[in-house]
Amino acid sequence: MMNEFLGKQNFNISNQTVSESCPSNIALIKYWGKYDNQIPANPSISYTLNHCKTNTSMEFLADEKFSVQTFLGGKEELKFAEKIEKYFKNIEGYLPWILKGKYIIKTENTFPHSSGIASSASGFGAIAKCLMDLDAQFSGKSDEDFKLKKASFLARLGSGSACRSLYNGLVVWGKTAEVAESSDLFAVQYPNEEIHSIFKNFNDWVLLIHEGEKSVSSTVGHGLMNTNPYAEKRFQEAHENFKTLKEILKNGDLQNFIQLVEHEALTLHAMMMMSEPAFILMKTGTLQVINKIWEFRKETNLPLFFTLDAGANVHLLFPENSDSEKIKEFIVKELLQFTQNNGVVKDMMNF
Known part of the structure; x- marks a missing residue:
């Protein structure tokens, strides 16, 4: 486990509804091939898009039995709910409160399904941002830079390329000597001053x-x-x-x-x-x-x-x-x- 991102045990859960939006991205240097725990076999860099986004609302019902209900464009998606349940169980070490309630997740894309635009990237990016909003509410702590970094880390565990969608402009994921802060665990913005x-x-x-x-x-x-x-x-x-x-x-x-x-x-x-x-x-x-x-x-x-x-x-x-x-x-x-x-x-x- 990545110690920097391990969840704090002191939290106070309550009924909450949060909403987030996350764009998709298109890779220029491609990520294809990975190791366990969504570690990329090579570094990648992508453009984050302006308009193709996933808009997600997440309702958390405290103290109800853990379950996930998902709706895509108003239609209930049972398979996606199963996928999200599995994902939430996988990241419990980083968000210790995550299995202590029921979720109703409503998602809409601003672009057509199966259009060659990565909806898993924008989708998991939006979910990770929602989770970090809840975490800030429950823990009472909110360092915006760390919150974004941890959201990128969590998004990666759902869909590798999703970690790049958390930032604007050109974004790097995967350790490379060419970008000082680059990591296999989360994405970073490519230095703006280095771009013509x-x-x-x-x-x-x-x-x-x-x-x-x-x-x-x-x-x-x-x-x-x-x-x-x-x-x-x-x-x-x-x-x-x-x-x-x-x-x-x-x-x-x-x-x-x-x-x-x-x-x-x-x-x-x-x-x-x-x-x-x-x-x-x-x-x-x-x-x-x-x-x-x-x-x-x-x-x-x-x-x-x-x-x-x-x-x-x-x-x-x-x-x-x-x-x-x-x-x-x-x-x-x-x-x-x-x-x-x-x-x-x-x-x-x-x-």
Whole structure:
């Protein structure tokens, strides 16, 4: 157990209702492969989104028998309730009061389900923030910086990448020599003064190529890295890419940023294809969009590029500047045709 985050035994529980909001994030250097207790096999860095969020209210009924009821968009979700019960039992050492009441959790996402936007990241981020609000009420102690750090730590134990959603801007999770305060146990903000202004105002438009459930879950995918013959090389490469990215972020080298981010996205999917058993989450439309982006960039030299999560949908990244309108026009005219239902989620990052 991590002593810094162990819960205090002195607390006074009471009926409470708290509400929190937490955004999703999109990784630039990918986390794929982990050890026990949600420890990442390599460091990752992500952009926190502005608009794609999970809004959660948590009602705590003191002294009732421990149970969890969950509602997603007004509909009761029994499987999710089971998952949260298991999660709460797992983190009791850090919040000793957590099993001493009943929870009614109501959650809504501002983005479509199964859209390639990490709802587990925003969802567990919001739950962890709610839990820390309750902890502050019950313990009578509230150090805001520590509260956020512990929320990131707790969110990680629910969903690894969730720990990155607790902070704005560029966020690092996983120990790396390139970021002084970085840790495997929680996320930290990348130093703002080390980021060139070109990277601080970015669009992320998500093309919904496939809106159904993935054929292989991220949990299973992470597990398959344990036997992937290329895993160790991949983990080493992620550390090397971090060193490269640090220089890129400092000097504003957009061309090399594009190259590195696209390489990371394709490496993630290459790892899936080289797993045993192999699996492919990209769809025909994913590949068509990628080729169209490459053609467009070659013809126009405009900075439209992509990243991918563990799914078929394509995150279209481009800076918000004088060229943005031409890029947006191209997306609407040429790329929407490859989506399932003309689906696109428009988000951005500015900090």
